[in-house]
Amino acid sequence: MSVxxxxxxxxxxxxxxxxxxLYFIIFKYVPMWGLLISFQDYQPYLGFWKSPWIGFENYRMFFGNMEFGMLLRNTLVLSFYNLVFYFPVPIVLALLMNEVRRLVFKRAVQTLIYVPHFISMVIVASLTYVLLTTQGGVVNGLLEKHTGSSIDFLTSPGWFxxxxxxxxxxxESGFGTIIFLAALAGVDIEQYEAAYMDGANRWRxxxxxxxxxxxNTIVILLILRMGDVLDNGFEQIYLMLNPLNREVAxxxxxxxxxxxITQGAFSYSTAVGLFKGIVGVILVLGANWLAKRFGQSGIY
Incomplete structure (x- = not known):
């Protein structure tokens, strides 16, 4: 058949x-031209074409900045914690729900764990504040009642x-189970029946x-997750950030x-963003290459 x-x-x-x-072309690819201002001393009143070109000066300033080490450390530590503590949770939840045989109970649990995904991060941060603040917070109220002391959860760097x-x-854990439950739905039921006949218990x-x-699904999602190693999510961090925990936040x-935005260093901040994107691409390609070396399909 012809094309x-x-x-x-x-x-x-x-x-x-x-x-x-059209969405990806207009909002993802066309704005990439704006990355060129990372090589300029961009001045809004001069515009894109008349602003002076300064080469890699913004990148030299960024890598030579005393805060670069702090930013890199905080970003990598949070990403590592997410990989270790968050990434396995949707898998475990999906495996547990897959073992539930009462359909009504299974659907009720799915609904309950899906709901938090649709709650704004502003609401989540507000709930955190209400629960943990030292000024009338529920948790600190209980601590003061039983121990006579409180904990500065919101301002302590160790708790951030x-x-x-x-x-x-x-x-996000509940919503993250959707892909894994879909993958589990495709498992051939005859394999379980054959294993049961051979005496394999549920754990086996x-x-x-x-x-x-x-x-394969786990590996693909892990590869894609590697692309977000330097992307911890602005809204959540910004809402929980304060001068007392800034050193780790x-x-x-x-x-x-x-x-x-606040200081108007458009070219400099664009250079930082481009650095993040390049590192993300390298990590995705490296993780995909490593997955293929271990016999997995990867993302391409």
Whole structure:
């Protein structure tokens, strides 16, 4: 069949695809031209074409900045914690729900754990404040009642990272199970029946059938997650950031906002953003190469 014939046959599929394609072209690819201002001393009143070109000066300033080490450390530590503590939770939840046989109970649990995903991070931060503040917070109220002392959860640098990870797990874990439950739905039920006939208990079935069946899905999501190693999410960090925990809370996302929006250093903040993007691409390609070396399919 010729290309023209295939296009005519599938024209309605392409028509349905057009809005998504236009979205990515207009809002993702066209703005990439703006990355060029990272090589300029961009001045809004001069515009894009008349602003002076300064080469890699913004990058030299960024890498030579005394705060670069702090930003890199905070960003990598938070990403590492997310990989270790958050990434496995949706997998475990999906495996547990897959073992539930009462359909009504299973759907009720799914609904309860999906709901937090649709709650604004502003609400999550507000709930955290109400629960943990030393000025009438519920948790500190209980601590004072039983121990006579309180803990500065919101301003203590030592508590910042556990709070961020706890918020992420509570808010996103349930919604993250959707992909894994879909993968589990595709597992051949006859494999479980054969394993049962051979005397394999539920744990053996889980280890030898269920996990190998969703291994490719886990690997692909892990590869994609590597692209976000330097992207911790601006809104959540910004809402929990304060001058007392800044030494462990300031990451590249909040730094870009501070330099680009509040201080007007558009070229400098664009250089920081481009650095993040390049590192993300390198990590995705490296993780994909490593996955293929271990016999997995990867993302391409």
């Amino acid at each position: 023209t014939a295939r296009l005519k046959r599938d024209r309605w599929i392409y028509f349905l695809m057009a809005p998504g394609l 990272r556990p709070l961020i990870i706890a918020q992420t797990i509570w808010k 079935q889980l280890w030898h059938i269920t996990l190998p069946s969703i291994r 300031e990451v590249f996302d909040t730094y870009v906002y501070m330099m680009g």
